[in-house]
Amino acid sequence: MQNxxxxxxxxxCALQCGMNLTPVPGGTVxxxxxxxxxxxxxxxxxxxxxxxxxLSSRVxxxxxxxxxxxxxxxxxxxxxALDRIAEGLTSVRAAYGADALGVFGGGGLxxxxxxxxxxxxxxxxxxxxxxxxxxxxxxSAAAAGMKAFGLDRGLPFPLEDIPRTGCVILVGSNLAETMxxxxxxxxxxxxxxxxxxxxxxxxxxxxxxxxxxxxxxPGTDLALALGLLHLVVAEGRTDEAYVQERTSGWEDARAxxxxxxxxxxxxxxxxxxxxxxxxxxxFCEPETAMVLTARGPEQQSKGTDTVGAWINLCLAxxxxxxxxxxxxxxxGQGNGQGGREHGQKADQLPGYRKLTDPAARRxxxxxxxxxxxxxxxxxxSAYELLDALGTDIRSxxxxxxxxxxxxxxxxxxxxxxxxxDFLAVCDVVLSETAALADVVLPVTQWAEETGTTTNLEGxxxxxxxxxxxxxxxxxxxxxxHELAARLGVEKGFPTDPEEVFEELRRASAGGPAxxxxxxxxxxxxxNGVFWPCPAAGDDEPDAGARGTGAAAPDTDAEDxxxxxxxxxxxxxxxxxxxxxxxxxxxxxxxLFLDRFATEDGRxxxxxxxxxxxxxxxxxxxxxxxxxxxVVAQYQSGAQTRRVDExxxxxxxxxVELHPRLAARLGAAEGDPVAVVSRRGRAVAxxxxxxxxxxDTVFMPFHWPGEGRANxxxxxxxxxxxxxxxxxxxxxRLEPVEP
Ligand code: SF4
Numbered sequence: 001m002q003n004x005x006x007x008x009x010x011x012x013c014a015l016q017c018g019m020n021l022t023p024v025p026g027g028t029v030x031x032x033x034x035x036x037x038x039x040x041x042x043x044x045x046x047x048x049x050x051x052x053x054x055l056s057s058r059v060x061x062x063x064x065x066x067x068x069x070x071x072x073x074x075x076x077x078x079x080x081a082l083d084r085i086a087e088g089l090t091s092v093r094a095a096y097g098a099d100a101l102g103v104f105g106g107g108g109l110x111x112x113x114x115x116x117x118x119x120x121x122x123x124x125x126x127x128x129x130x131x132x133x134x135x136x137x138x139x140s141a142a143a144a145g146m147k148a149f150g151l152d153r154g155l156p157f158p159l160e161d162i163p164r165t166g167c168v169i170l171v172g173s174n175l176a177e178t179m180x181x182x183x184x185x186x187x188x189x190x191x192x193x194x195x196x197x198x199x200x201x202x203x204x205x206x207x208x209x210x211x212x213x214x215x216x217x218p219g220t221d222l223a224l225a226l227g228l229l230h231l232v233v234a235e236g237r238t239d240e241a242y243v244q245e246r247t248s249g250w251e252d253a254r255a256x257x258x259x260x261x262x263x264x265x266x267x268x269x270x271x272x273x274x275x276x277x278x279x280x281x282x283f284c285e286p287e288t289a290m291v292l293t294a295r296g297p298e299q300q301s302k303g304t305d306t307v308g309a310w311i312n313l314c315l316a317x318x319x320x321x322x323x324x325x326x327x328x329x330x331x332g333q334g335n336g337q338g339g340r341e342h343g344q345k346a347d348q349l350p351g352y353r354k355l356t357d358p359a360a361r362r363x364x365x366x367x368x369x370x371x372x373x374x375x376x377x378x379x380x381s382a383y384e385l386l387d388a389l390g391t392d393i394r395s396x397x398x399x400x401x402x403x404x405x406x407x408x409x410x411x412x413x414x415x416x417x418x419x420x421d422f423l424a425v426c427d428v429v430l431s432e433t434a435a436l437a438d439v440v441l442p443v444t445q446w447a448e449e450t451g452t453t454t455n456l457e458g459x460x461x462x463x464x465x466x467x468x469x470x471x472x473x474x475x476x477x478x479x480x481h482e483l484a485a486r487l488g489v490e491k492g493f494p495t496d497p498e499e500v501f502e503e504l505r506r507a508s509a510g511g512p513a514x515x516x517x518x519x520x521x522x523x524x525x526x527n528g529v530f531w532p533c534p535a536a537g538d539d540e541p542d543a544g545a546r547g548t549g550a551a552a553p554d555t556d557a558e559d560x561x562x563x564x565x566x567x568x569x570x571x572x573x574x575x576x577x578x579x580x581x582x583x584x585x586x587x588x589x590x591l592f593l594d595r596f597a598t599e600d601g602r603x604x605x606x607x608x609x610x611x612x613x614x615x616x617x618x619x620x621x622x623x624x625x626x627x628x629x630v631v632a633q634y635q636s637g638a639q640t641r642r643v644d645e646x647x648x649x650x651x652x653x654x655v656e657l658h659p660r661l662a663a664r665l666g667a668a669e670g671d672p673v674a675v676v677s678r679r680g681r682a683v684a685x686x687x688x689x690x691x692x693x694x695d696t697v698f699m700p701f702h703w704p705g706e707g708r709a710n711x712x713x714x715x716x717x718x719x720x721x722x723x724x725x726x727x728x729x730x731x732r733l734e735p736v737e738p
Contacts, residue, residue: 006466007034009453010048011108011446012634014154014331015039015179016455017048018527021447021466028056029447029466037527039159039455043181047634050643054445055467057642059429061442062472073430073440078474078482081439085397086486088422088438089125092395098126098376102385102393105344106400107134107333110451110463111515112500113476114335115350115507116493117399118343123368123492124484128376129393131346133401134339135382136408139721140303141293141329142340147304147606147720148311148327149320150597151512152352153458153531154337155292155328156321157590163188165324166286169197169279171221171310172296172727173330176205177631182330183209195282199224200296201626202656202698203691212278216269218626218696219613219728221297225309226610227265227276228283229257232316237284239318246321246602253312253605260610268610270693284317288324295332295628299726301716305608312605320603321592331456333635338454341513341531342504346385347378350504351511360511367507369492381722383408383715390419398425399476404432405636406701408724409679410710426476431638432704443476444469451497452523457589458530460515462523509535512597517585529587536584613728614716615678617695621730623661624696625675627709637702653684653707656698657733662688665733672736675699677729680711683736697731 005020018037021029029052033042054060064081065073076084092100103121105114114132121130142152149156162168162185175182186196186209198210199221207213216224232238233254243250262273283289291314297306311320311327319325331337342350353360355378365372380388386407389396396417407413417423417436425434426441434440448469454460469475474482477495484493494500498520509516516535523529595601617624632650634640641647655673657665667673667686674683675697684699684707692698699709714729 005032006464007036008447008464008466009461010044010334011051011639012047012334013179014333014336014456015182016334016453016461017044017181019044019048021052023467026056027467027470028052039457039459040181043184045180046632046646046649047640050645051639052447053643054428054639055447057429059642060470061427061429061440062470063442065430065437065440067438073435073437081441082479082482082486084439085424085483088395088424089397089487092421093125096394099129099379100392100394101125101127101129102389102396103127103130104382104385104396104398104401104403105130105132105339107132107137107336107339109339109344109400109476110335110453110497111338111342111460111504112451112497113399114339114344115342115504116477116480116500118348118350119368120480120484120493122375123370124487124489126374126376128346128379129385130344130379131382131385132339132344133382133403133406134333134336135345135722136299136406136724136726137295137332137336138298138329138340140298140300140718140723141307143304143718143721144307144311144606145329147308148315148604149592150599151591152340153513153591154331154456155458156326156592157324157328158457158459158530159185161324161590162186162290163192163194165189165194165288165290167195167197167283167289169199169283169289169291169310170206171199171291171293172298173292173294174200174204174206174628175330176209178294178332178629180631194286197279197282201693201696212275212282214271214275214279215693216271217693218624219300219725220269220610222302222306222309222608223260223265223268223610224271225306225313226257226260226608227262227269228280229309229313229316230260230265231262231276231280232284232313233258235280237280238316242318243316246596247315247605248600248602249605249607250316252607254316256607256609257312288322289317289319290325291319291327292330294330296727298329299723300728301614301718301725302611303718303723304720305606308606308608312608315603315605321596323590323593326592335453337456337458338452338460341454342508346381349507351508351515352513353511363510364507367503381717383717383724384722386413386416387715389416394420395422396420396424398423398433400426402431402433402636402638404436405638405704405708405710408710408713408715408726410708410713411680426479427638429638429642431636441479442473443479444473448473449475449497452501454531455528459528460518460523460531461528462520505535518587522584530589531587533585533587614725615714615730617730621677621732623731623733625677625712625729625731626696626698626727627701627713628698629702630700633700633702635702641702650702653682653700653703653709654687655684655733656687656689656692658692658694659688659690660694661697661733662686666735672738674734674736675712675731676734677712677714677731679714682707682709682711697733
């Protein structure tokens with residue numbers, strides 16, 4: 001590697017901030033500003049800025065570990081470790097069948113790894129039992145997007161459109177802490193005269209920026225959206241012409257909303273009728289407006305319906321598929337978007353194809369050189385897969401995830417993992433889950449390897465290798481190559497990421513998430529390309545994609561729509577984020593401007609009604625618990641808990657509670673508080689603030705041990721997305737002797 005700066009991207013969240021990395025003595029890299037990447041324009045949060053520390057962490061794994069006869073994890077050679085995994089998988093398959101082999105991936109894996117992992121599970125192992133932790137992140141928004149628009153892409157427009165809209169309703173997102181560089185889009189929105197409405201049970205740093213903060217009880221934002229839609233109709237603010245022209249199913253959705261009177265919604269949510277009316281006024285008065293959702297409304301046992309209700313609000317007011325208007329989901333994990341497109345999801349084949357679609361199976365099987373009939377059907381969703389460990393599923397290969405900390409009902413999940421016949425984990429440190437494994441393989445990290453990710457805008461990016469990995473580690477692609485060979489599949493698992501991407505392009509061609517026109521060269525030259533991006537001369541979706549939202553972008557129509565966009569800051573006739581290339585499809589920054597990806601091109605209203613969370617408070621468990629993140633830690637903390645600066649800023653878990661609740665408990669600031677749910681007990685210091693509802697406590701979920709928030713959370717699943725209800729469950733508080 002040369003000692004020059006390599007432009008690349010952060011390893012953490014879905015913003016995928018651009019950064020430059022320069023090697024420094026000692027085998028690590030220095031981060032510097034990369035102003036040419038438009039998403040963050042050089043800005044980074046503390047996590048991104050300190051990410052290189054994990055590369056040289058003293059707890060970094062650089063040798064495989066194999067559990068000895070004495071039960072200890074001991075250093076071993078790569079040959080021994082890989083042989084042991086092959087033996088473990090083979091013996092379980094021989095005894096119990098292929099579906100006893102589980103595979104669990106992660107939303108942080110590059111597209112190349114996610115693609116290869118899905119192929120490895122289905123072609124090498126022959127198992128249907130694969131899913132990933134992205135199921136816990138955005139699956140409800142994905143399901144709602146598919147129902148309404150026929151396509152799931154987190155944001156159907158670039159982030160740069162946000163400051164140009166008239167009003168944003170931000171539902172259940174604390175951008176100021178989860179992706180701080182994105183806050184500038186909201187600041188610019190307000191500077192441009194737009195308004196911001198934040199929906200969150202807590203007065204977060206993001207909510208402090210809002211013109212209007214609505215603080216509903218956790219788990220009631222479905223009712224809130226219905227109440228707003230009721231008022232839209234009652235106040236004559238429906239965009240009748242748009243509804244007529246571009247949607248279907250309005251009558252049923254309208255009838256469902258009209259059953260949700262504002263006073264009824266006020267009783268359910270705790271949001272006053274005047275505030276509901278003010279929200280409708282702010283949202284409807286400008287010509288353009290957006291609704292952006294995140295984990296708050298999505299991580300519920302009715303998350304798909306909740307997001308559907310917010311989409312209905314957009315559709316009824318003509319705020320979707322129009323310039324600077326629309327609904328979008330702020331995906332959380334680094335490659336949460338790409339990770340859900342290329343086959344590590346239980347029901348999915350690459351290109352966002354369905355595993356149950358015969359044409360899709362034929363297409364992908366041909367690329368893989370296998371018989372379509374040999375491909376297994378859909379498997380279990382993430383929590384259901386984890387819940388089946390030790391019973392139906394006897395071995396697990398885990399890559400890029402730490403479910404002992406991040407899964408709901410985590411003590412139960414940990415117990416299921418411990419009951420496995422065989423567990424193999426690929427990771428960079430000995431995470432809480434890796435510590436339970438029979439074999440741990442030390443793998444390369446973001447700065448040591450090349451691969452693509454797809455950010456929350458649907459912008460495909462190239463993360464480039466900046467340094468040579470330390471001796472003793474190998475890439476996940478090398479691991480799958482070696483294991484495939486040991487399991488009798490000599491070909492089809494290349495270790496070069498670009499070679500994998502070339503195959504992914506072919507596998508995705510004609511699918512809803514079509515990457516076939518994207519190359520590594522283009523990603524470098526164009527600073528990312530938005531999908532769908534079919535290869536030149538391949539604009540027609542194949543039969544497997546038709547009707548599943550794969551309509552090839554009508555670039556003439558889209559360009560015509562873009563002609564009406566008011567902003568052209570450079571004055572060069574180009575709208576930012578909509579660059580073309582002389583020799584290929586330009587990519588699709590803005591979706592749905594002329595038609596939605598449904599068969600008839602219309603967006604579909606989905607009639608939804610309020611229903612309670614799976615576990616309402618009662619006499620025994622009278623308080624609501626909601627969980628989330630803090631600015632200095634990321635997800636299960638497997639990486640960020642290894643960084644001194646981040647640990648100093650966020651050293652451990654806490655229980656945030658209102659002064660009135662604290663007084664009832666007799667707890668002072670910093671006192672240990674026990675939070676008890678039907679699933680377990682967690683203890684953490686009290687953090688007392690009036691910025692949370694008095695009926696609700698909040699815990700961040702980044703830590704293991706006695707402060708593990710997910711010990712408490714409820715795995716009640718959304719019937720469509722199979723998303724667990726992380727955001728609301730019933731608990732009681734107990735004082736603890738300091
Ligand atoms: Fe990395 Fe996200 Fe922070 Fe950007 S906002 S530096 S992508 S963690």
